Amino acid sequence: MKKVIAFDLDGTLAPSKSPLPDRIGAGLDKLLENYQVCVISGGRFEQFEMQLLNGLMTTPDKLQKLHLFPTCGTQYFRYDVASGKWERVYAELLNEAEKKKIIEALKKGFDDLGFTAEKTYGAAVEDRESQITYSALGQDIVAELGEEGLRIKHEWDPDNSKKMAVRNYVAPLIPEFEVRVGGVTSVDVTKPGIDKAYGMQKLMGILEIGKEDILFFGDRLNEGGNDYPVLAFGIDSLEISDWKDTALAIETIVHVTS
Numbered sequence: 628m629k630k631v632i633a634f635d636l637d638g639t640l641a642p643s644k645s646p647l648p649d650r651i652g653a654g655l656d657k658l659l660e661n662y663q664v665c666v667i668s669g670g671r672f673e674q675f676e677m678q679l680l681n682g683l684m685t686t687p688d689k690l691q692k693l694h695l696f697p698t699c700g701t702q703y704f705r706y707d708v709a710s711g712k713w714e715r716v717y718a719e720l721l722n723e724a725e726k727k728k729i730i731e732a733l734k735k736g737f738d739d740l741g742f743t744a745e746k747t748y749g750a751a752v753e754d755r756e757s758q759i760t761y762s763a764l765g766q767d768i769v770a771e772l773g774e775e776g777l778r779i780k781h782e783w784d785p786d787n788s789k790k791m792a793v794r795n796y797v798a799p800l801i802p803e804f805e806v807r808v809g810g811v812t813s814v815d816v817t818k819p820g821i822d823k824a825y826g827m828q829k830l831m832g833i834l835e836i837g838k839e840d841i842l843f844f845g846d847r848l849n850e851g852g853n854d855y856p857v858l859a860f861g862i863d864s865l866e867i868s869d870w871k872d873t874a875l876a877i878e879t880i881v882h883v884t885s
Contacts, residue, residue, distance in 0.1 A: 630836055632658060632880065633827070633862075635845035635854050636668030636678060637810045639873050643780055644674075644769035647682030648870055654877035659689040661884050663834060665841075667696035667826045669809045669853055671755040672704060672713070680713075687711070694833075699807070699853055700826025701757030701817050717829070719757050719821045726759060729801060729816045733761040736797040736814075742789055748772065757821070763789070763812040780811045790814055791851055807853045815853055824856035838862050844873055 634640050641647045675695055690706040701719040730752055737743045749767030753760045768776040784790055790808040798806040809815040841862050845854030848866040858864040867873050
């Protein structure tokens, strides 16, 4: 029996840059009764608050069993009952020179391949302290356009070919860093070896468990995707197409173990 159920966030637990659906929130609350739950994604902690925590109605004792890994595992947060706050346990931060080099390489990749958008909604480049993310249409397209923004995002690169082309172009420019396909329109860069598998290894050490104790759900398990390192690390992983698939999987797990 698995001890930890782990999830990607954007596209897996919630639509891209959107709040947690009620069905997922209810499922996670029940899941936390019997499992440790991990959420690991490319977004920064503030994105976790908006998409996940604000829509998760549960108790402080259950929150202690929720493990949050923003920016692809480069940071880790746990809930402290005494303070009633989420505390950052570690962060693999980039320095200013590293950030500058990464940003220049990402901009060059999108420019040279002809993928730089004429109009973006919010900044295309986001400094997430331990990760640099380039979002082709801007970070705020869903916040500004709602459902229309989601539609535009999904139509920009439905087969991931643009993001993979950027990833393959940029990686040789900055070989000292890890370059991965991120979310629907984004490419992520972190320090080498600091990815979602790294986050899983950290969690395994904290909980004193093995790979066989974890089941992971993600929507980017293809090679080059930001969920792929978890699969390559040897953790049982299931690819889903959207949050509705995840909701059904959670409900099935809860039903079987209740």
